[in-house]
Amino acid sequence: NGTAMGGGAGLIAVCDIVIAAENARLAFSEVKLGIAPAIISPYVVRKIGEAHARVLFVTGERFSATRGREIGLMHTVIPLSELDTAVEKTLSDLLSSGPQALRAGKALALNVGRMNQETARRYTTETIAALRVSAEGQEG
Structure with a gap:
């Protein structure tokens, strides 16, 4: 809610869920101050891609949350009046999940796309096997 400029916008790029x-x-907006978004650039480029970063990093242009969603910076854009409810629902969804399963899901999302097929197959097989026999997996 509100305005996020420079590093504030960069922090969004490291978030797993953005509403x-x-x-x-x-x-x-760093270029407007005579500097560049250097520190945040690896995270932002990974999130929105090089093509969008090339434009936004050199123009410093302000953009809407809707555009942020279109380029992959945000996941959900909703009316301000619905923001608290959406955040509460997301938190409830997270809290109703097993901590080990959440960690594993995040690790899968971060790692599998960078693996070759054989490594990914082995990694995913080991992950599900470990989770299924864990106390958390047995309870679920």
């Missing part, structure tokens, strides 16, 4: 109000405005 934004429609009125949010963002910018990678």
Whole structure:
């Protein structure tokens, strides 16, 4: 909700889940201050891609939450009046899941796409096997 400029917009790129109000405005505005978004650039480029970063890093243009969603920076954009409810639902969803399963899901999302097929097959097989025999997996 509100405005996130420079490093504030960069912090969004390291978040696993981003829910934004429609009125949010963002910018990678460092160039307007005579500097560059250097520290945040690896995370932002990974999240939105090189093509979008090339434009936004050099123009410093402000953009809407809707555009942020279109380029992959945000996951959900909703009216401000629904923001608290959406955050509470997401938190409830997370809290109703097993901590080991959440960690494993995040690790899968971060790692599998960078693996060759054989390594990914082995990694995913080992992951599900370990989770199924864990106390958490047995309880679920």
